[in-house]
Amino acid sequence: MTPQNLHAHSTLDDGRSTPEEMVRASLSAGMRSCGLSLHSPLPFKNDWAPGMETVEVFLREMRHLAAAFAPRMAVYAGIEWDVLSTNVDLAPFDYVIGSVHHLPVDGANPSVDESPEATADLLARYFVGDADAAAALYFSELQKVAAQPRAQIVGHFDLLTKFNERGAFFDEESPVYRRAAARAMEALVEADKIFEVNTGAISRGYRTSPYPSRVLLEQLRRMDGRVTLGSDAHSACNVACAFDAALRLVRDCGFRQIWQMVSPGVFEPVALEAFER
């Protein structure tokens, strides 16, 4: 059995494959259930999140796919809710992943998800090169997911290290960084959120290991936190990208199980042995 993937995008947001291609690929990869997580519309100009009019189109398409695939697999309609999308109704979705992609600073909303160049530019322009200050703002934004009851999963907890594998931008060992991450983690664990081990930056060639980092995952384990896997796939060939590596990582960090959704909003633990081939 392949772990369930609930973090996936399609041509209805910034992905390259249609929703049906994504679901079909999840079935072929050996999943027994899967979900698509539409990016939430954002209240400011950007070139990646869909407009509000796409929400209904997405929900209709997902209802159609859920019915069509019902005999073979459960298909869920989710949303990857950005904390800045305060204008979006989360009620119609089967599940919600809470994420941060932009830092609200100086009346602008620069992205931490775009490219190494954009990250360099963001640090220089808005933080006078003070990467610790950017990290502190990022994690305090992410902490807002704790206050959103509909969001059960935390997306890519340390996304800002997407372009950081060689330590190019953020010092993940600095006291400021570690304190900010620990504070957010505590609040999110306290709110009973499930942390996603995300392989999306591997499929894009930015990283060789999933995030959260090993240090953060070990910390999460000590806090008795819960994890799930997410490929953050933007094309059908990546629906289960590097899931073997992600399973190894969570096992190495001391986890014995991952959490999977069994019906809308209901998560259950699955022992890691269930995924051994």
Ligand SMILES: [Zn+2]
């Ligand atoms: Zn995301």
Ligand SMILES: [Zn+2]
């Ligand atoms: Zn995503």
